[in-house]
Amino acid sequence: MQTRKLGRQGLQASAIGYGAMGFHLGYGAADQDEGLKTIARAFELGVTLFDTAEMYGWGENERFLGRAVRGFRNEIAIATKFGITRDYGTDSRPPHIREVAENSLRFLGTDRIDVLYQHRPDPAVPIEDVAGAVKELITEGKVRYFGLSEAGPETIRRAHAVQPVSVLQTEYSVFERDVEQLFPLLRELGIGFVPYSPLGRGFLTGLAKPASEYEQGDMRNGMDPRWQPGNYEKNAEAVEQLRQLATEKEATPAQLALAWLLAQGDDIVPIPGTRNPARVEENVRAADLSLSDADLERVKAVLPKGSFGGRYQGGAPQWI
Numbered sequence: 001m002q003t004r005k006l007g008r009q010g011l012q013a014s015a016i017g018y019g020a021m022g023f024h025l026g027y028g029a030a031d032q033d034e035g036l037k038t039i040a041r042a043f044e045l046g047v048t049l050f051d052t053a054e055m056y057g058w059g060e061n062e063r064f065l066g067r068a069v070r071g072f073r074n075e076i077a078i079a080t081k082f083g084i085t086r087d088y089g090t091d092s093r094p095p096h097i098r099e100v101a102e103n104s105l106r107f108l109g110t111d112r113i114d115v116l117y118q119h120r121p122d123p124a125v126p127i128e129d130v131a132g133a134v135k136e137l138i139t140e141g142k143v144r145y146f147g148l149s150e151a152g153p154e155t156i157r158r159a160h161a162v163q164p165v166s167v168l169q170t171e172y173s174v175f176e177r178d179v180e181q182l183f184p185l186l187r188e189l190g191i192g193f194v195p196y197s198p199l200g201r202g203f204l205t206g207l208a209k210p211a212s213e214y215e216q217g218d219m220r221n222g223m224d225p226r227w228q229p230g231n232y233e234k235n236a237e238a239v240e241q242l243r244q245l246a247t248e249k250e251a252t253p254a255q256l257a258l259a260w261l262l263a264q265g266d267d268i269v270p271i272p273g274t275r276n277p278a279r280v281e282e283n284v285r286a287a288d289l290s291l292s293d294a295d296l297e298r299v300k301a302v303l304p305k306g307s308f309g310g311r312y313q314g315g316a317p318q319w320i
Contacts, residue, residue: 002015003048008164009145009166018051036067045281053084078114083118097130116147131160131163138163156168157185165191168191174257176200195270231308238303242299255282
């Protein structure tokens with residue numbers, strides 16, 4: 001698989017990464033043995049960026065990922081995150097950052113974290129203090145690169161002035177386009193971009209069901225407005241139109257959606273999550289799918305402003 005540069009500090013990754021969140025958060029119960037096979041298959045196919053976080057099971061996802069990649073740890077980059085509390089508040093105080101990082105190193109069974117993200121901006125802690133704390137960890141060799149998640153322009157600039165930011169991670173897909181307003185800033189500063197939920201939490205696979213058909217504990221059942229009556233039907237019709245284009249390209253809707261992301265810039269590495277080896281194979285093949293300008297215009301015509309319904313109940317995070 002082709003590799004891409006993320007930022008100007010030296011981070012490189014496969015064009016398609018892998019998000020491990022779904023094994024411990026948001027999508028119901030998961031088969032751990034199948035998960036180990038899925039991650040192994042991702043690596044076999046050339047995936048080199050694997051993403052987790054403290055809050056994905058409060059250490060359980062990190063332990064799981066660490067076990068899954070043990071045999072090829074030195075050939076990949078692992079990204080994890082700090083800054084969310086168990087009651088879903090924020091805590092990015094420097095001592096807490098260090099505590100979380102040390103825990104993550106232990107849970108992952110590794111001697112360094114390749115990318116350490118602030119999971120969400122913390123209004124109670126100056127971003128300069130956050131960047132300074134991560135800089136210390138980088139100096140000590142415990143962290144290699146600094147990342148931000150769901151951060152806005154002021155936060156990005158202020159953090160970057162203290163410790164260069166290699167990557168920003170934010171939701172982005174054919175369904176969710178708001179972050180495009182930050183692309184000029186990211187390219188000015190030389191910051192790579194990692195889209196999470198690049199398949200619209202699974203809607204863009206073409207296999208979505210109405211919200212009520214997902215089990216309790218699945219975020220699509222009640223938490224995501226795009227699955228709710230009224231929005232669901234419109235989004236399903238849009239995906240069906242995308243399926244028609246994908247079929248013409250001898251591809252699946254998921255491959256079309258990932259190829260569309262890759263076409264938005266060579267500094268973008270999406271991290272689709274799946275718990276199935278066959279889906280990993282499908283996702284990885286998207287890196288070989290070329291879209292013409294006419295194809296991109298057809299996608300835009302189907303969803304000129306993204307999906308019907310926002311990505312969170314109560315509205316999206318406010319970037320500062």
